[in-house]
Amino acid sequence: MAKVNYAFEKRQRELAKKRKQDAKDARKREAREATEPSEAQAPPDQAPEAPAPSEDTAAAPRVHRRPTP
Template structure:
């Protein structure tokens, strides 16, 4: 009976893992590129002019009593 070649089996498992990870990375990359393309389209359309933001009006000052 032939001796099992564990090194070959391990290498095949490693190659399968690497292929699966590469496919996952490619899907993520495509999703990021699609999202970036979706964000770029509205940015090129004319937008309404923004009104200037007014600074907040300061409220009343509150003073705390000093302990005597």
């Protein structure tokens, strides 16, 4: 009698699960793109602007130190 290859069966289940999740993500992405207007379609005066970083915080490296007891 042939021996059952459990690793193969498990891999096939994992691949099927991944394909199903990818298809679900693609449907969600399409729905999101259909409902949200893209930035190219939005008028330029309504585009959100990011605040300019201040010079002193942008150039300074972050230092993490332990508090003294």
